[in-house]
Amino acid sequence: MSKTNASQIRMLCPAKLNLFLELCKRRDDGYHDIDTVMVAIDLVDELQIRVRQQPGISLQVDWSPSRRELAKQLGVEPSSKAALGPDAHVDPSLAPESAASLLDIPCDERNLVWRAAEAAVKHFDLDFGFEITLGKRIPAGAGMGGASSNAAMTLLAIATLVGRRGDLDSLHGLAAEIGSDVPFFLRLPPAPDPAGTVPAGTPNVSENSGASISPVAWATGRGEVLQPVPIGGRLNFVIVYPAIALSTARVYQGATVPDSPISSAPLRNSLKTLAISEIGQFMGNRLTDPARKIASRIDEIHESMWQSGLKGVQLTGSGSASFGIADTPKSAGLAAETLRQQLCPGARVMTACSLPPPAKTQT
Numbered sequence: 001m002s003k004t005n006a007s008q009i010r011m012l013c014p015a016k017l018n019l020f021l022e023l024c025k026r027r028d029d030g031y032h033d034i035d036t037v038m039v040a041i042d043l044v045d046e047l048q049i050r051v052r053q054q055p056g057i058s059l060q061v062d063w064s065p066s067r068r069e070l071a072k073q074l075g076v077e078p079s080s081k082a083a084l085g086p087d088a089h090v091d092p093s094l095a096p097e098s099a100a101s102l103l104d105i106p107c108d109e110r111n112l113v114w115r116a117a118e119a120a121v122k123h124f125d126l127d128f129g130f131e132i133t134l135g136k137r138i139p140a141g142a143g144m145g146g147a148s149s150n151a152a153m154t155l156l157a158i159a160t161l162v163g164r165r166g167d168l169d170s171l172h173g174l175a176a177e178i179g180s181d182v183p184f185f186l187r188l189p190p191a192p193d194p195a196g197t198v199p200a201g202t203p204n205v206s207e208n209s210g211a212s213i214s215p216v217a218w219a220t221g222r223g224e225v226l227q228p229v230p231i232g233g234r235l236n237f238v239i240v241y242p243a244i245a246l247s248t249a250r251v252y253q254g255a256t257v258p259d260s261p262i263s264s265a266p267l268r269n270s271l272k273t274l275a276i277s278e279i280g281q282f283m284g285n286r287l288t289d290p291a292r293k294i295a296s297r298i299d300e301i302h303e304s305m306w307q308s309g310l311k312g313v314q315l316t317g318s319g320s321a322s323f324g325i326a327d328t329p330k331s332a333g334l335a336a337e338t339l340r341q342q343l344c345p346g347a348r349v350m351t352a353c354s355l356p357p358p359a360k361t362q363t
């Protein structure tokens with residue numbers, strides 16, 4: 001059993017985008033060996049964890065902006081179970097999960113925060129419990145890793161509360177058991193706080209993520225073997241999330257492993273100099289085709305994104321969100337405004353930046 005160092009903690013959970021994703025091999029365990037490059041961005045969920053005497057976990061999830069406002073942007077009913085927009089063109093027999101509300105996040109053991117907290121309680125042999133509040137900004141089922149980031153930060157938060165935050169190697173093992181993407185979020189540079197300030201006594205990601213490495217990682221294996229990738233500055237993104245949630249397992253099921261997989265090496269090299277057109281040229285995502293087959297609206301969205309002047313337009317992860325790169329924050333803002341006029345309601349359009357690299361890799 002461990003004692004706590006503090007009674008509560010606040011963590012910021014960044015989203016990720018996959019700048020590159022190639023399938024290398026279908027494995028016997030149901031997973032794929034992949035070659036992917038992930039970048040953490042400044043769109044963050046907010047996690048508050050409080051120690052309670054009573055064992056067990058309680059979890060409350062709220063949306064920011066509000067559920068009503070998000071439903072308006074997405075063109076769905078706030079309480080509707082049928083979240084598909086009228087023009088989503090999704091065959092429900094191919095994607096039954098899309099019929100579940102995009103805004104209904106489970107508050108029980110189906111939530112990765114819950115699973116991470118339970119894993120941490122067991123790992124650290126704790127005889128007390130946690131009251132957890134999750135403020136969601138990262139769209140769900142979008143390929144932006146929201147649930148994985150929440151899980152990683154829950155592990156870090158509890159490790160910090162019990163004075164074991166130096167234990168990153170064993171946390172990595174726990175994280176990989178929860179999901180292939182979870183380990184990526186364990187070691188990241190600080191995310192800027194959307195609230196502007198961090199309440200006293202409640203450290204944020206920067207104080208809890210151990211050694212910050214880089215906001216970009218090259219991930220292999222099933223996504224859990226990580227190497228930092230140097231980046232010469234910050235990238236500006238426009239992200240479009242249609243009112244569709246795609247299941248990762250289902251998208252992988254529909255994918256074909258190429259005979260000669262493409263390497264992410266040219267993309268990783270181009271990140272050092274931050275040459276935007278080169279980066280755009282070397283990006284790619286092998287899961288785009290199976291995701292488009294499930295949700296053909298993705299094609300229409302990509303067309304609008306290319307026309308708005310963005311580069312490297314593609315799906316992130318297994319979708320359903322897509323993103324493109326802009327040269328400057330200003331051009332990202334202008335492209336986002338054009339896209340909002342064309343696609344909303346029916347999609348959420350957001351701008352974001354990659355997290356700042358650690359000082360030594362900055363140009």
Ligand SMILES: C[C@@](CO)(OP(=O)(O)O)[C@H](O)COP(=O)(O)OP(=O)(O)OC[C@H]1O[C@@H](n2ccc(N)nc2=O)[C@H](O)[C@@H]1O
Pocket residue numbers: 018021030031032033034036142143144145148178179180181182221222223248249252316317318319
């Ligand atoms: C596609 C990616 C790209 O970053 O992200 P998302 O779109 O989920 O954000 C990841 O590979 C997703 O990782 P993660 O979301 O942690 O997936 P997991 O829970 O581990 O796996 C869910 C299911 O996806 C399939 N899967 C996942 C990872 C992988 N390398 N090969 C697979 O075939 C398996 O069918 C697995 O049962």
Ligand SMILES: Nc1ncnc2c1ncn2[C@@H]1O[C@H](COP(=O)(O)OP(=O)(O)O)[C@@H](O)[C@H]1O
Pocket residue numbers: 104105106110111112113139140141142143144145146147148150151245246248317318319320
């Ligand atoms: N903490 C969480 N936040 C969001 N969704 C969660 C969480 N835990 C479990 N889920 C479930 O997992 C699904 C996908 O997780 P998410 O991370 O949003 O998508 P993706 O894997 O596409 O990046 C959601 O639709 C939701 O039902």
